[in-house]
Amino acid sequence: MIMHEIEDMEQNFWDELYEIEPEHFGTGESEFAIKCSKMMRDSGINKVLEIGCGYGRDSLFFASQGFKVVAMDYSTKALDILNEKLSVDSASKKIEAIHCDICKGIPFGDGYFDAVYSFLLFPVGFSNSQIEFVFSEIHRVLRNNGLFLSCVRNDVEAISFFNKGYLYSRLAGFQVDSLINRTISVGKYQFNVIEFFAKKGGAKWERLNNRLM
Ligand SMILES: C[S@@+](CC[C@H](N)C(=O)[O-])C[C@H]1O[C@@H](n2cnc3c(N)ncnc32)[C@H](O)[C@@H]1O
Numbered sequence: 001m002i003m004h005e006i007e008d009m010e011q012n013f014w015d016e017l018y019e020i021e022p023e024h025f026g027t028g029e030s031e032f033a034i035k036c037s038k039m040m041r042d043s044g045i046n047k048v049l050e051i052g053c054g055y056g057r058d059s060l061f062f063a064s065q066g067f068k069v070v071a072m073d074y075s076t077k078a079l080d081i082l083n084e085k086l087s088v089d090s091a092s093k094k095i096e097a098i099h100c101d102i103c104k105g106i107p108f109g110d111g112y113f114d115a116v117y118s119f120l121l122f123p124v125g126f127s128n129s130q131i132e133f134v135f136s137e138i139h140r141v142l143r144n145n146g147l148f149l150s151c152v153r154n155d156v157e158a159i160s161f162f163n164k165g166y167l168y169s170r171l172a173g174f175q176v177d178s179l180i181n182r183t184i185s186v187g188k189y190q191f192n193v194i195e196f197f198a199k200k201g202g203a204k205w206e207r208l209n210n211r212l213m
Pocket of ligand 1 (some may be wrong): 053074151
């Protein structure tokens with residue numbers, strides 16, 4: 001099977017899942033979003049990009065907290081659900097929902113965002129080289145000292161390559177403030193995850209490596 005056929009299958013998988021169960025990951029924001037919202041407020045963040053936003057439960061929360069949000073996903077069905085919510089939500093003016101496969105790049109200029117956020121987007125379905133590319137795109141669209149806040153799966157189903165060592169090696173160019181291992185509940189699921197909080201700029205590769213010791 002060629003690459004674009006596999007990608008189409010993955011995209012269809014998400015469309016079908018949201019078609020069957022429009023709120024598959026539960027209603028309301030994640031606990032991680034609440035934590036990140038506090039962190040972003042303390043850091044003077046305004047423009048936030050959420051990648052892999054699904055039907056936008058965390059993006060809607062960020063908008064309700066006063067952030068200006070771009071919510072991105074490649075599932076048309078997920079964005080239909082989000083747009084329907086936006087048509088009746090007062091926070092709608094603060095959110096722009098964009099259909100985008102982030103493996104093809106992030107369609108914004110260098111340094112445009114103050115923060116990039118993702119919840120359970122990585123690493124399922126991404127190859128090593130796709131992750132490398134997407135992380136470089138995130139680095140590009142963040143302003144200096146912008147935040148990259150992400151909660152990634154770290155369990156057997158996710159092939160376990162997203163361990164701390166792997167993450168540090170991929171986060172060169174970011175100053176990593178913390179990596180935290182946790183087990184979380186999301187809708188009907190329990191996932192082992194790593195939450196990471198990183199800042200663009202500053203740290204050199206040697207320093208990141210030292211922190212692995
Ligand atoms: C596990 S779901 C999490 C959704 C959302 N963050 C939440 O917690 O409700 C992962 C989401 O990432 C999206 N996604 C996966 N690969 C993507 C890609 N290459 N580009 C954009 N979105 C993608 C899927 O469509 C899905 O909505």
